[in-house]
Amino acid sequence: MSDICRLPRRVLVVDDMLNVGGKECGLLVQLQILKESSISTDLCLLRGEGELVERALEYTSDHLFLNRKKGRFVSVESLFRLRRYIIDKNIQIVHCNGWLDSLVVLIAVWGLRVSLVRTVHGHLKGFKLAIDRFVTSKFDSMIAVSNSFRRDLLRLGYKESNISVIPNTYDPCMKPSSTCIKPPPLRIISVGRLNKAKDQMTLVKAAKVLRSHNTEFVLSLIGTGSPNYIHSITRYLTENCLEPWVRMCGRHMDVATILRKSHLFVFPSTRESFGIALIEAMACGLPVIASRLPSTEEILENGEYGIMFEQGNYRDLANKIIKFALNHQLLEEYCSKSLKRASEYSPGVFRKRLLDVYRTVLT
Template sequence: MNIAHIVWGLGIGGVESMLVDIANYQAQSHTVSIIVINDNISSSLADKLDSRIKLYPCKRKVGTKNPLPIIRLNLDLLRINPDVIHIHMEGIVRLVRIKRKATVVRTIHNITSIPNEYPKFDKLFAISKAVQKRTQNQGFESEIIYNGIHFDQIKCDAHTRGTPLRIVNVGRLENDKGQKVLIEAAKVLKEHGVDFSVDFIGSGKNEAELKELTKEYRLEGKINFLGFQSRTYVYENLCHYDLYVQPSIFEGFGLTIAEAIAAKVPVITSDLEGPIEVIDGGHYGIPFQCGNASDLAEKIMLFYNKEITIDTEAAWNFAHENFDINSATQKYLDAYESLAHR
């Protein structure tokens, strides 16, 4: 099978990392190409691509009206002549003029996706029940294929909780990821005498604002900004933390929650449908009210005082059964085959 994936950019992000995993798996037995429309390719991510995958950069500048990159996109599709065109982001399908015999599919990664493009696809995939429910409410059917992770690559050494309570968050430093809520909760923890530290792993447009808030709350000795770190670094070091906090304001799934569970680190997450799904409705993690720093602080203090606990072994088993990368990627191939023979 000849498969072409199309994305706006190949920067550092959950969608892009997931695409690399999917493409690498597919390249073991199929011809795989990735077309990147914008001039945004992370070398650290591109270097992880299987050598058999052909990368087609269109080098479009963001905001430009120059038609040449879009012409290049369609010429690349003409050369590739794919059986399947798999689109991972909004706004791309309207640029695809040449598809010939190809089946065109789309993975919907968040609940805020706009449905006006959906009729252009032969099939829609949703990354969670929450996304599928949203898609159904918009009048479209989709198949759930969860984002997957590499359980065999994530270190999960036995770890005894000590002091301070080591809290970590991994992700882009942007409004929808909710790091501000965690900083506000940290202020409450300090006021209650909790011995803790918070490490933010990631970078983003809100970094300066979050650092300023940390300074305003006099939390410089408690909160650390580690910047962007490679996935290898994250997978090696997650297990050294006592608690993973996901304070997202918007989240379609919550891949980093699954990664923390794979490292056997207890999780507290905002009660959005996607993240709640990853912890099986609260069986394998602790939910708090989305956006409510006081509630988050309360849940952290309950965990700190050992008034609530999480069975990390049971959580690992649940996540491994549902979010393993090999299972997820094979489901995409099965769906492609099904569409080809319908």
């Protein structure tokens, strides 16, 4: 009973906007978990935009949209609206998710007795980094999404004493299929925004190598992104006659179903603070191949729970895929390993860690 009493009665979750992305999907799961924990949760968006807004409102008690114009700071009137909202709703904890909304909240709550929590999802540079270091030093707790990212934050000069680590979790709908045995051809999938940082081009180039080895496969790229980057991929596919084997699927709202129908997940990113898409695939029971990064090494325990390839090396990636194509026992082995590792990042584990942080900042 004492643990329940120490939980906040009302939390305000703040972000700029809610477009489809790893951070935003993670925020949806956070809202769902708070609702299931019987914590009244409100949502504040600086811009009040995004494809995920309607879903987010299903899990919230109330909301406030400040209608910030793109490229501008919020108005003085909006700052006072936010301050009045926090007072009137008796908000105990404000949980921010970006550098700009953290700055807005710090100004709005100045002088109020309210606990401030910030989850840091990605790297900042220049003046944004300088502002964020100052702002988060005034927060009661800062959450890094991985141990490797926490080390990055410390190197960047963030205050060590209030940084805790809560790895991101996955949507509870991410569940495995009834069997690891699926009919050929080898169905490979990659999910994420199509841009240089996610480096789907390395995977597409690996597909060309697979064809030269007469490997039977179908590669599906799920996501939207930079028009120029998408054009460079489609042009490469056309020039190398790869269209029958590589599908540009665009955005898909039922990613879990596509994952369950696939054999293998590839995560070719060049920069990640965590990698929600990787954990989602593992929760669906897919063997995974990931580029070697500090965050992916942490999730896969340096290759224990998935295969790793050298970042940007499409030949190395192709060779790793061919190993799976030629060895169905290997697919089954890493299917089991993925499920085992994903259980350590489950929504239940995330819930316990998040509520522990909330209890701490309220004491």
